[in-house]
Amino acid sequence: MxxxxxxxxxxKTAHNGGSQQAFGQAASAPASEGREWxxxxxxxxxxxxxxxxxKYSLATAEQRIAVPSRIARALAIFSVDxxxxxDDSPVKTRPHKTDKTAYTGDTDPCHFLTHVLxxxxxxxxxxxxxxxxxPNLRMTSSLPGLxxxxxxxxxxxxxxxxxxxxxxxxxxxxxxxxxxxxxxxVEIKEDIPPKTRVTLKVAEEEGEPAECVHPAAxxxxxxIYWGYTVRQANSLSAVFTESxxxxxxxxxxxxxxxxxxxxxEFPASKRVQFNHALIVFGGPRGIEYAAMNDExxxxxxxxxxxxxxxxxxxxxxxxxxxxxTIRTEEAVFIGLxxxxxxxxxx
Numbered sequence: 417m418x419x420x421x422x423x424x425x426x427x428k429t430a431h432n433g434g435s436q437q438a439f440g441q442a443a444s445a446p447a448s449e450g451r452e453w454x455x456x457x458x459x460x461x462x463x464x465x466x467x468x469x470x471k472y473s474l475a476t477a478e479q480r481i482a483v484p485s486r487i488a489r490a491l492a493i494f495s496v497d498x499x500x501x502x503d504d505s506p507v508k509t510r511p512h513k514t515d516k517t518a519y520t521g522d523t524d525p526c527h528f529l530t531h532v533l534x535x536x537x538x539x540x541x542x543x544x545x546x547x548x549x550x551p552n553l554r555m556t557s558s559l560p561g562l563x564x565x566x567x568x569x570x571x572x573x574x575x576x577x578x579x580x581x582x583x584x585x586x587x588x589x590x591x592x593x594x595x596x597x598x599x600x601x602v603e604i605k606e607d608i609p610p611k612t613r614v615t616l617k618v619a620e621e622e623g624e625p626a627e628c629v630h631p632a633a634x635x636x637x638x639x640i641y642w643g644y645t646v647r648q649a650n651s652l653s654a655v656f657t658e659s660x661x662x663x664x665x666x667x668x669x670x671x672x673x674x675x676x677x678x679x680x681e682f683p684a685s686k687r688v689q690f691n692h693a694l695i696v697f698g699g700p701r702g703i704e705y706a707a708m709n710d711e712x713x714x715x716x717x718x719x720x721x722x723x724x725x726x727x728x729x730x731x732x733x734x735x736x737x738x739x740x741t742i743r744t745e746e747a748v749f750i751g752l753x754x755x756x757x758x759x760x761x762x
Contacts, residue, residue, distance in 0.1 A: 462699030504706035670727035
């Protein structure tokens with residue numbers, strides 16, 4: 417249904433009453449200076465492992481979907497820019513082909529985790545257009561929202577908006593209509609197919625066309641946290657080699673109970689300089705397990721205790737823990753809290 421058809425239906429059923437300014441009131445969180453630096457987090461598929469003999473097997477769909485939900489909340493709270501889900505399972509046990517239209521929580525954990533994380537990152541008003549009905553997402557309505565700046569409140573004005581292109585005719589007959597979660601769509605000059613996600617810079621004057629910008633523009637131009645990107649890696653080494661940044665990550669941190677305390681690795685008196693930081697978490701059997709199942713690292717002799725050689729820093733985010741075990745989703749929250757001052761100094 418086009419925008420014009422929807423508007424006609426609204427008028428017919430009297431659901432379009434009341435007036436509202438084009439972009440409502442100003443957002444409560446003012447923008448700061450732009451930032452180029454980023455923080456990335458990687459965690460493994462074994463976080464929701466169901467293989468027989470795995471230490472923390474998650475047997476039910478409810479338990480599985482709770483994991484990416486908790487991790488997504490941590491990513492949002494600590495303003496993480498990229499999340500990578502890497503496969504740490506033995507190569508010989510991986511399925512050759514998985515039906516991605518079926519539920520993958522028990523057959524393809526990497527797909528399941530990236531699917532749910534991507535869904536949660538998308539602004540709620542866009543999800544129906546961007547994510548078809550899927551068994552992986554059937555319980556997402558019970559999950560907490562992220563409430564990040566790019567998930568705007570209806571009466572909130574922001575310089576930037578996420579939107580999804582929709583069918584319909586603009587006033588000039590050229591360009592594209594974009595649903596940005598308000599009562600009326602906005603217009604852009606570009607011709608873009610429907611159901612395409614775009615990032616817009618909004619004109620302050622009502623009636624002026626919005627401008628398509630790079631998805632990172634809210635961060636680099638105005639310092640606004642704009643959600644996280646999601647990447648899937650087939651191995652631990654691919655987390656590094658497939659980095660989207662031109663020169664990769666210039667600060668890498670591996671987390672392990674066999675590492676040094678954060679306070680020792682990053683003393684308060686030491687300022688940390690970086691462009692792109694990467695923090696890697698392991699599964700129930702640690703990052704070493706991922707290295708053991710990585711053919712490329714095996715060929716380089718990076719196994720067992722040598723796994724720490726992959727990283728600039730090898731840290732224990734929770735020394736003297738009271739519980740015998742810390743689950744990955746708990747470690748992500750604890751680790752980001754312990755390491756947060758690194759990028760606060762930037």
